[in-house]
Amino acid sequence: MSDSTPAGSAAPPLLDVWCELQCPDCRTALADLRALRERYGDKLELRLRHFPLERHKYAFAAAQAAEEAAMQGQAWTYVEAVLERVAELEAQGEPFLVQVARELGLNAEEFDTALIDGRHILMVDSDHAEGKAIGITGTPTYVIGGERLDGGTSQEGLRERIEEIADRLLADGKD
Numbered sequence: 001m002s003d004s005t006p007a008g009s010a011a012p013p014l015l016d017v018w019c020e021l022q023c024p025d026c027r028t029a030l031a032d033l034r035a036l037r038e039r040y041g042d043k044l045e046l047r048l049r050h051f052p053l054e055r056h057k058y059a060f061a062a063a064q065a066a067e068e069a070a071m072q073g074q075a076w077t078y079v080e081a082v083l084e085r086v087a088e089l090e091a092q093g094e095p096f097l098v099q100v101a102r103e104l105g106l107n108a109e110e111f112d113t114a115l116i117d118g119r120h121i122l123m124v125d126s127d128h129a130e131g132k133a134i135g136i137t138g139t140p141t142y143v144i145g146g147e148r149l150d151g152g153t154s155q156e157g158l159r160e161r162i163e164e165i166a167d168r169l170l171a172d173g174k175d
Contacts, residue, residue, distance in 0.1 A: 012043050013169035015162060018051045018131050018141040019079065021062035022090065027083045029140045029151055032159040036166075037076075044166050048075055050127040051139050058093050060124060065097040065111055067120035072106045145169050 017033065019026045036044060048066065052059035062082055069078030081100050082089060089096050094115055102108035114120060134143070140151040142158065145165045151158050 010173045012040075012045045013144060013166050014045045014047060015166070016047050016049050016143040018049045018127075018136050018139055018143070020050070020052050020056060020059050020139040021066060021079065021082045022056035022059040022086055023053065023083075023139045024086060025138075025151060025155070026140045027086055029155055030080060030083055032155060032162075035159060036162060039163070040166060043170060046076070048079060049131065050124045051131045051136055051141070052124065052128065053139065056090075058089055058097070061094050061115055062089060062097055063124040063127075064115060064118070064120040065101070067123050068111050068114040069101065069104075069106060072110070074104060074106055077104060078106070 015036070017029075019029075033046065037046065048070070050063035050066070052063050066075060066079050066082070069075050078100065081104060082097065085096075085100070092099070097115065098108050098111045101111040131141070134148065136148070138150065140155075142149040142151060142162060144162055145168070147165060149158050149161055
């Protein structure tokens with residue numbers, strides 16, 4: 001959260017979205033995430049958290065690329081673009097991550113350099129360690145209002161549950 005929240009104004013409820021950019025279930029979750037952003041706008045903060053799974057060869061690199069996109073102000077745009085094309089990521093690997101950055105008008109050379117120099121490894125490792133510590137085993141997983149919701153087995157009913165919690169938190173004026 002930001003330290004720039006004006007005094008007396010409550011920060012929006014926080015929805016941590018534990019995601020992996022090579023995960024087909026995370027791709028399926030995009031519709032729910034878009035619906036939540038449309039419904040709540042800036043009244044609900046969606047925070048991308050990385051949980052790359054070992055079985056996906058390019059997941060760790062994709063998480064680093066998403067962090068570079070965040071540094072360039074386009075985290076969710078980039079995440080959605082990669083998730084929409086998971087098969088291409090699987091087929092092309094890291095060059096695809098740079099290609100998506102270029103397509104979105106981001107500084108592709110910085111993406112390439114970031115993947116080489118590993119400047120975002122600590123952030124990805126930190127997210128992954130925190131996820132393990134709170135019991136996350138797969139993606140997508142959501143955490144809101146202290147409640148963990150696992151979307152890796154089914155997205156069925158999760159958006160409604162997130163909305164119930166978000167509405168309660170907004171009514172209570174806390175996260």
